[in-house]
Each structure stands twice: as structure tokens, then as C-alpha cells.
Amino acid sequence: MPGTELFGAEERKEVNDVLETGVLFRYNHDTERKGIWKAREFEAEVAKFTGAKYAHAVSSGSAAVSTALAACGIGYGDEVIVPPFTFVATIEAVMIAGALPVFAEIDETICLSPEGIRAAITPKTKAVLLVHMCGAIGRIEEIMAICKEHNLLFIEDSAQALGASYKGKMAGTFGLMGCYSFDFFKIVTCGEGGIVVTNDEQLYKNADTFSDHGHDHIGNARGMEQHPNIGCNFRIGEMNAAVGLAQMRKIHFIIEKQRRHKQIMKDVLKKYPQITFRHIPDEEGDSATCLSFFGPSEAVTRQIVKAFAENGIDACQYWYDNMFHYIRQWDQIRGIKATYQMPVHVLEQPQDYAHIQFPKSDNIVSRLISMIIKVNWTEEQIADRVAKLEKALDSVF
Numbered sequence: 001m002p003g004t005e006l007f008g009a010e011e012r013k014e015v016n017d018v019l020e021t022g023v024l025f026r027y028n029h030d031t032e033r034k035g036i037w038k039a040r041e042f043e044a045e046v047a048k049f050t051g052a053k054y055a056h057a058v059s060s061g062s063a064a065v066s067t068a069l070a071a072c073g074i075g076y077g078d079e080v081i082v083p084p085f086t087f088v089a090t091i092e093a094v095m096i097a098g099a100l101p102v103f104a105e106i107d108e109t110i111c112l113s114p115e116g117i118r119a120a121i122t123p124k125t126k127a128v129l130l131v132h133m134c135g136a137i138g139r140i141e142e143i144m145a146i147c148k149e150h151n152l153l154f155i156e157d158s159a160q161a162l163g164a165s166y167k168g169k170m171a172g173t174f175g176l177m178g179c180y181s182f183d184f185f186k187i188v189t190c191g192e193g194g195i196v197v198t199n200d201e202q203l204y205k206n207a208d209t210f211s212d213h214g215h216d217h218i219g220n221a222r223g224m225e226q227h228p229n230i231g232c233n234f235r236i237g238e239m240n241a242a243v244g245l246a247q248m249r250k251i252h253f254i255i256e257k258q259r260r261h262k263q264i265m266k267d268v269l270k271k272y273p274q275i276t277f278r279h280i281p282d283e284e285g286d287s288a289t290c291l292s293f294f295g296p297s298e299a300v301t302r303q304i305v306k307a308f309a310e311n312g313i314d315a316c317q318y319w320y321d322n323m324f325h326y327i328r329q330w331d332q333i334r335g336i337k338a339t340y341q342m343p344v345h346v347l348e349q350p351q352d353y354a355h356i357q358f359p360k361s362d363n364i365v366s367r368l369i370s371m372i373i374k375v376n377w378t379e380e381q382i383a384d385r386v387a388k389l390e391k392a393l394d395s396v397f
């Protein structure tokens, strides 16, 4: 949880700027706000960092995914290929849009595999919603080639991959739109917030209007604006944007620290030939938020998890049992349990969600452990962690 480890005077200063004027709303009030535009500055910072032409901030990463789907024209009955291993928000956004998720297998990049995507394509497939899991990018060139070949819209849920890149290009800038989250658990946080990025002016305008009741934001009289389309309220507030702005200025420092700390942990695990690592096609572009590795089998991986717990090694996720990241535990998704009727209830389902199995993904996720890399680990804590890791792994192998 790097960003949350680094709250300081910088965040307080930005928030205080907003409190001084009392304009918590991101639009209008030009006189009262005295030149303080935190949401705009936050967007500019993210656009600069990612190299995207346009960035638009919203109220959460989940809202960012919903906004991207809406902006790209994905809705009623459209089939969207998604991974079964992601934060559940990805799937919720598809269903809330009125679209139908089609789950495809992942590979050892822990992201969707090109083979999995190919096998999931039907004549109704409209888009691929790729998730860059745990801070790094998978086989993106092959995946983009498939989208091109089949004329599919390509959108990136980069909520976990701000700062990751592939051959120098940032996660979130490959597709029509990219989505980032700034929730409390991401590389940088603003409490609750999200951003969509794109290089397409029309898509940017679609996102801008959709996330604020259709307002076109032309002129400075809110009541007199035009409304090119129906929207909703996914606005970010100035207080959250202020925190996000301060945090964005720390992201280079965070990534550098994470890379160093991750390498130290990886060097320990490398001494055990039974352990293998998540495949990252461009290692140099790893944002290093996590060290993800595989045990030789589910049984041995469970022994590692147990040994880590017994030795006090914290911040390690065994996603196979985690209730929020893998379809195995998503009873609400498999049963499409909702408080209201969605198109996915009424339309013919592209997959039998309740029963469909993912043998390849099961094999991968059941052997996967992700160690969350922290920024504020001291040299002492690192040495202690290394010793504990060796002790735990020696007890297993």
C-alpha cells in the first residue's frame, strides 16, 4: 500500500488550499475559488505521467471503468471479454452497463491470455476489457493484434497498473481508454477516486459529460450548459483530487523504491528452484507493486502460505482463497445475485456462469502468491524479512 505509507505535509498543503476557499466542487465558482483547481491539476499530472492526451477524473476506479464502457459505446447485450482473475469491480461495471461478461482464461502473466481471448470470441463480442493485474502488463501486443483482427474495442482496466509500462508505453494508453483507481490500496491514493485516459477527443468528451449528468462544461454558467447525452454523477470532489495531486508527485519515488525492495525479495526466492515467477514480457516496465510467484503445486503453495503465516511474514495474498479477486469465490457473480433486474438476467447468457470452469486459470491461481511490496521498509525490516523468508522456505523445501 505504498501511497498510504507516504502521507505528509504535501497532501495536507493541497487539501488546505481547497479548505481555504471552501470550494469543494470541481466546476465553476471561478471568483470564489481563487485559482484553485485541484481536479484539473490532478488530471494534468496523470496525463503528463502517462503520456495520454486527455485525462478525466471521476469518483472511483469502478466509476472509471463504467465511464470508459459508456464513453466507448458499450451497453445493452454487448459481449465483453474479461478475466476471471481481477478485482470484482471489472465484472460489476460490465453488468451494470447492461453488457454481458464473457470470461476467458489467463496465463502465467496472470492476465488474460491471447489463446483464452481467441477461444472466447463469438459473433456478439464487442470488446476486450483487459486487466493488468498486480502492477504489470501481460502479452499486450498479441492481444491488441487479436482485437484488430476481429474488430473489437480494446479497453484497459489499469486500476492496478498505474506506472507499469511495456516497451516504454504506459499501461492505460494502449487501448481506446484506460482506467486507473486511486482507492486506499493502490500505488497512489486519493481516498476514493479514479481517472480515465484516452487520446481520442470525442471519447474524452463522452467521459466528461457522462460522469456529470451530461453537462458539456462549456462556459461558466452551469445552469446554462448544453447536455449532449444522459449521464450520472461520477464526479470527483476537490478534496480527493487535492490528495491525488500530491500523491502523483511521489509516484516516481514510489516506483524506484518498490523496484529495489522487490529485487531483494526476489533474490531470496530465486534460491529455491521449485519457485517460479509471474511472466512479465517487459520486466523493465514492472511497477513492482507486488512480487507474484508460483509454487510447484497447489498443495505445496498452501504449505508456503502456512509457513509464511507461522513465521510472521505479512502482506502476502493467496488469491485462490481470497473472496474478491478470483471467480472461484464469486458466488454473487456466478449466481448473478442482484437487487434489481439487469440485461444479463434477461438475455441469453453467453456462458453458464454458475458452472463454467477455468482449468488453466485454476492451475495458475491455485499456485500463485503475491507479496505486496512496501516503500517504507527500513534496512532492518528488510533484513528481518529476508531471514524469515529463508526460514519459512527452508521448512517447506
Ligand SMILES: *Cc1c(COP(=O)(O)O)cnc(C)c1O
Pocket (backbone or CB within 6 Å): 060, 061, 062, 063, 065, 086, 087, 089, 090, 131, 157, 159, 160, 181, 182, 183, 192, 193, 194
Ligand atoms: C481497485 C480496482 C478497481 C476499482 O477501483 P475502486 O477505486 O476501488 O473503485 C477496478 N478494477 C481493478 C482491477 C481494481 O484493482
